[in-house]
Amino acid sequence: MEDFGLFSRRDFMKGAGALGITGLALWSGACESACKKIKERPTRRNIANLAANDPIIQTYKDAVAAMKALPATDGRNWNKQADIHNNKCPHQNWWFLPWHRAYLANFESICRKLTGNADFALPYWNWSTSPSIPAPFWGAGNPLFNSTRTATQTSVANSLMVGPAKVTEILDQTNFFLFASGQSTTQRQRTTYGILEGTPHNYIHNFVGGDMLSFTSPKDPVFWCHHNMVECLWVDWNINRGNANTNDQAWYNLEFTDDFVDGDGNPAPIKVAVTMLFPLLTYQFEPCSPGMAEAAVSKDRATLEKFLREGAPSKLEFIKRYELRRPLTTDLRPDAPTRLKVEPEAFRTVLDVSGREKAVLTIDEVEPPAKQDVFVRVFINKPDANASTPIDDPHYAGSFAFFCCEDEAMKGHNMPASTPVPGAAGPAPASHLPKLTYLVDATPTIRKLSQGGSLSPDLDLTLVTVPIEANRPVETQRINVGRLELAVARF
């Protein structure tokens, strides 16, 4: 499976540097191009549209059963997951939505890991159109059943609280605080409920009853699908309908530090700013509201651009930098590797799996090619790497692509996309465009190499350009990079 690093523009790096890197931890799919990856990210589906034997439901059942079987010391244990909510969940304030977004994303990651189904996407319960607890949550012996519920299989939620008119009313709000709950200064300070949280969210907890009445509500498997519906409505409101979240830096910059664990059970601290791009990069939704267009995905690129331009006031905290300031060019032919000398002490903190310090490769001042028909793979201590080197090679660190700029490049040159620049081996770099910065989280590779005994203080970095599609002609022959850096960072 191939991860790719941060594939964004410089302004994105300035504004939300940690986004792509941390996102890496949550991406589990392969990627040969950023566009392809984003378009094909897993779809969170309406559970009402799934047959009883659908693999999604079976995976969810298997995952819940597996979590219940884990020892109580494992952070992924079912009751441990509920404890996270009980001890940490923000309610009645503006962090309600991003906290539960991160909570669900990590839960989904755990489900994938425990079942081996890397494409699993958590389904949602659309209580607006299906106002009874869905059939997959019933049946003795079913891991998704919870015997404490007061609602029965035939109970119907009040349409005044959760029906289509209520959903429309909520999505029609344009004020962030009315939609998403009120400003607060600490994670668990209770201020004001927005309509989404105060009405359908709260109501469904009460409607289901039993475990769902308390803050240990995640003990009921329906909790996750309920909150996934809340998440879907936020995605619709925010991305599809173009309503802005608050730009208050206090909101963006809060880090949920000791809250979550990832699919491997390791701590997964995350900043609110990082969660903003989850629905653009890591999952998408089957429409959950009357106006949520099926074609919403096509808006992602423009929406992402908007997010990038506006930036989020989050940044990496670089602890130590190791720079190589000479320009280099990466060709389709294997180039001489670029050598970075790194102090052994830097690895010590990075190799500590329980620590928060990570090794981040910065590939800076990259000139975007006019024709975005290639992407770039990064290898460590693999000087003979080429486009055929498999991505499960332990030296593979990540990749990045140029999905952002082709249209602009062509507009700028005022020529058809396929027109080569006279006198060049291929299309010239789109020099009128801002140079790009990419980050690659090299931590897993460095740890892997260390475990294999092949990590030395001198790091060889090899950048390999790879055609986006194997059978498609490639016009881009080179990519110019201005600067490389390895940094020990904390995020």
Place this chain on the structure above:
Amino acid sequence: MGKIILPALMIWAFGFLGVECGSANAPQPQPREQSREMRSDESAANPVVVLTDKQPRGSWVVNVDKLARDTEVLEVAITKVVNQGMTPVEIHVFLVIAEKDKSRSSTKLIGNFSLYPPDQPGSFLLNAATALNQISSASRNSKADVRMVFEMKRVDETKTWTPIELQIAEPKWSSARK
């Protein structure tokens, strides 16, 4: 819709942000049911509406003249909850506009919410813009009484009531733009 005035219950004219603590018996969304639900928290300066399992409705008088033109957000604060039985409830907030000559009245749902967990207080923001448009019309007609009516219902109405008491502070109005 009928309206019964009980003179023993007072009107507090504190006039905060266009809201006055209301009279005992407000016009009801469902007029066949009796109402007597407004009471003071021992102090006229800190009045509250109390909803209980026995008296699940309450109201405030809305002083239309004191509402700013751009008012559209209503904040309802449930300041105290006694619900040891953890009975799930939902609260509906209405605006009731009644002609003083009792010739006509209209009821408009402002919004609704639920407590989670059901024994926890909370403040709720509601968008009252649509309902306030009706107030504007009423305001032009000085013969109208405007009241904000709260109605508490059980989420599962097949279950019996358990003892519940909710205290609702004076509602606050504001503009959506901050």
